[in-house]
Amino acid sequence: MSETVPPGPKTSARAAANAGYRKGEETRKRILDIALRAFGDASFRSVTTRQIAEASGVSLPALQYHFGDKEGLYRACAAAIVERYRSHTTAAAAKAREALREDCSAETARAHLKALIGALAGLLVGSKETESWAQFVARELRDPGPAFEILYESLWRPGVEITARLIARILASTDGDPAARLQALLLISSLLAFQSGRNITLRTMHWSTIGPQEMATVLSTLNAQIDAIGRSRSRPAKRATAAGRKKASPR
Amino acid sequence: MSETVPPGPKTSARAAANAGYRKGEETRKRILDIALRAFGDASFRSVTTRQIAEASGVSLPALQYHFGDKEGLYRACAAAIVERYRSHTTAAAAKAREALREDCSAETARAHLKALIGALAGLLVGSKETESWAQFVARELRDPGPAFEILYESLWRPGVEITARLIARILASTDGDPAARLQALLLISSLLAFQSGRNITLRTMHWSTIGPQEMATVLSTLNAQIDAIGRSRSRPAKRATAAGRKKASPR
DNA sequence: TGTAAAACCTATCAAACGATAGATATAGAC
């Protein structure tokens, strides 16, 4: 694993280019799946190449053959997650972008925001597999390691940006509005924390599993938050809010 | 570090019990501070006993003398964080409990909730030190290790419980209401994610630091969320909400 | 002074870990 560029199928000018083992891609995929789970369950440093090799049924240097070094393997996992993320959120995100381009109303933006959060939640629920992804992503974003830039640029940032733009539309403010951005940050952080912080979520909620029903409950709560965006200011209970504000701001 | 019970000052029946070095407590504290920062910056497994010993200016077995083994040191750090947490939130939490005992109004509960969240935020802002705590806590709760039970039982659970009770009061529901609990979970997760996920927070918000002003912005947003609790249902825009709901629920 | 306790040290150990050298197996073309 001294070479970070994983060896790929090099097309040789020689006619024997199709020779050799034919199971490489299959083995590579098997290793990648095992690694995704392992790196989802524990940190980069905690997961050993030996444990992945053994679980994959291959020898240690086979990992290096396919992925270069440990970091290369880790980054390949991140790239796989990004790919899956894209295939699940592209539709909702594209529709949201289209609506923004057409200068849609605040309520339309709100609906698109709910659809986008729904799509994101849909990506995160349903199997141990997706749980590993969420944990992988949360851990890497929290404690930046070899795959941070991949996940930040290709997953986190696009998601937060489109969310922030929708919220800005709801708030009738500009695209760069920090308040909208902060709301987007908190909203997506909540969702990610919910799924990736599985231990405390299950224990706090006294749930035995996180399935579609539990996810629906969470989405319902998040949708209520989305519904509340931009509306607390026009509340008739404005005085009470202002009083509450004063009390909480002895800074 | 083969003994998990750290050696303490044993009171001997012998008159010579007060003999020996007198700097133990000072050394212990220095090691603990160094360890708190190190374990805040990186995971249990990533931080080495050698790095802590070196930074503390002591030899490796000195760690074992004071704390038993590596896990003992880690748990001592968690206990220190819990102690600090308690000293910062006890007042706000006690007032909230008192108010709940007196069957206070929803708006009073809301004000107490804001005060509690404010106290919690106040614990997390201001120095590299508190940043380490937040990261230590978030990491350990996310990936349970040697100190999980300490932090869960003594920090996380009490915080979420009192928050959930306040929210239940706002919602005029019972103490065990899952909806209130979920809101509490999401609220505290947001705050913790905000502070512990420093890298993505700074980058997402284009901030160069997280100081009192930035924290105030976050609190303002969280207070808006608190204000919105229990109020979206009585909105005159109820129809629009229901329509939005339908669109986001093709499950 | 001697004794004992507290606190600290150097040197060493066994195990774990990522990576590498060199070899081998598989499979197709000629």
Add this chain to the structure above:
DNA sequence: GTCTATATCTATCGTTTGATAGGTTTTACA
């Protein structure tokens, strides 16, 4: 059969890591 490319292996290496054995230093007290 040979040659070549692809894929995989065993054995080994150098380094790191938590822990331990045995020893030393500091300090108070009789």
